[in-house]
Amino acid sequence: MFRLLLTLLAAGLSILSFPPFHWHPLALVAAIPLIAALHGTSPAKALGLGLLFGLSLFAGTLNWLAFIFGPMAVLLFVMLALFPTFFAATLASLQKVAGTRTWFPFAVGIIWTGLEYFRSEWFTLRFPWITPGTGLPPGYLTPFIGVYGMSFIVVTGASALVMKRPKLGAALLTVAALATYLPRPKPSPQGPTIAAVQAEMVGFGSYLKLSRQAEGSIDAFVWPEYAVTPDVRENANQVEAIQKLLADTGARQLTLGSRTDHDDGSWSNTAVTLGLDGVLGTHDKNRPVHFFDDGEPGTEVPAFETPLGTISTTICFDNDYASIARRGTANGAELFLIPSMDAESWSARQHLQHAELARHRAAENGRWMVVASSSGLTQVIDPRGQRVSSLPLFDPGVLVARVDILSHRTIYNLVGWLIGPLCVVATAALLVFTSVLTRRQAKAGSVAE
Structure with missing residues (x-):
């Protein structure tokens, strides 16, 4: 039950970060309860938690789709929810075989960002709305790493806090917060x-x-x-x-x-x-x-x-x-x-x-x-x-x-945009890595018996 409540809390915080609520700072911490809910759970249970999070998030933010598509909107919510579902199952599977090693928070950020980029830019029904990066206003880091880079920082920071690496997590989320909310000069345009x-x-x-x-x-x-x-x-x-x-x-x-x-x-x-x-x-x-x-x-x-x-x-x-x-x-x-x-x-x-x-x-x-x-x-x-x-x-x-x-x-226009595609490639590599380790551990277990 506690994991279910954490999952719903994560979805609720995410919903409030988007219009019409505009409580943007919540986007910095919304991933923390989700990753806490997934931490240490089985891949099978993670599937259900990921699906619950996705359905709650997208139905709570994109409910206006019902005005356009009627009952078909439910199918769209399910389709979008498949991506956090796959993220949750992948995270749990990787943690099961690799544990929470030093690099694990970065792997979590890579998997989230890779799936987010694929869903937003490459998928047949690509839809780039409702992501951690777009939940925050543009900031000082945006012209360097874009929205996908911001999603990576936020999710990696959240994962580090959950995985008991508080210095790394606090540093990443503090950087994200300062880059977003430090005042910026107002323009004085002289053009047309x-x-x-x-x-x-x-x-x-x-x-x-x-x-x-x-x-x-x-x-x-x-x-x-x-x-x-x-x-x-x-x-x-x-x-x-x-x-x-x-x-x-x-x-x-x-x-x-x-x-x-x-x-x-x-x-x-x-x-x-x-x-x-x-x-x-x-x-x-x-x-x-x-x-x-x-x-x-x-x-x-x-x-x-x-x-x-x-x-x-x-x-x-x-x-x-x-x-x-x-x-x-x-x-x-x-x-x-x-x-x-x-x-x-x-x-x-x-x-x-x-x-x-x-x-x-x-x-x-x-x-x-x-x-x-x-x-x-x-x-x-x-x-x-x-x-x-x-x-x-x-x-x-x-x-x-x-x-x-x-x-x-x-910098983003020149090279920073590559963060998203590189995370897709790295996610594929992590999936292969997880599959290989799972098979080896299963084989070792059968030999031991």
Whole structure:
């Protein structure tokens, strides 16, 4: 019973670290009761504890999935829960054959991070929400090791405390806390002024009208995902109206969500950037939303020249994944202008959870990001992952903010991103190691008998 209570405590602490609660510091300690519950238990019992933790965590944070998928949401909770279940069984199996050696806390952190990265970036139904790294706000370590590196530090620290290595555990969790919560300087951008429009499926004319309400000198506009469909490039009247908006306001470009129809009948969810002289660049959504008719996935993350500088226009769900923004930055993007869509019916909790992920992408890559979301959260994020400004959820409006054009690349963008893939490889090696030791011990036991 005590192990069950510890498992539920771990899930509860994790749930409270995410929106709408925002009790972020709990993400630093949430793994401690989970690993304590698994410490010294059998692999069979660990399976049940891991499943209980996963189901409680994902049903408690992602319950808004029921608004979208109905009863099918239960299957999604089970699928996501399989990863902490496998983590728990692997931890217990490794401890059974190897004991709690000096390196064991690091092995626990590797296994967690390897499974987290696989679930988030490589799995067929990849879904990078609700992890220890994203439960914390971006901090000083984010541009070095990203969210997966933060998950590794937090879980390794928790494991060290449980395995009676208090100095190591306290040191790791203290570093994570200081890196997250020490004050950071506020930016004073001197670059272009961007106007991001928030409105859900209001029609082309309404987006134009809202754009004209932007106050001050505007350099660029961003409209939400699916703002103009069918393909805006095929409608000369709409292109002309956009160019008139640019000419009247003195802006130099506008990025909006549209689509590309292909000869074979398929289509792509496309962000189109228009200037006074025509199309400046496009981006096809790389990560269409699972189970939605969201277009064929794109394969490239272009960064293209505009009057403002080199930009990338990754779309909505693209920015949930660490790999997409990283590739855009590596390709030369100096600024991200992001059309996004979160339907109002998906709940405020969904909107707030989703909005946090773009903050991590900005901090990992050291870039300003301007997100124009259909019903929120429309936001401007600085290169440290701090939300500079935002609009209230669900209310149509225009958010105007100044940003900077930046070209440096972070350590994370250069090499730090490898932490996740390396943990996947190391997890596979630990699984082989565990299997070999299990067989040897079983063989030795049979010989002794």
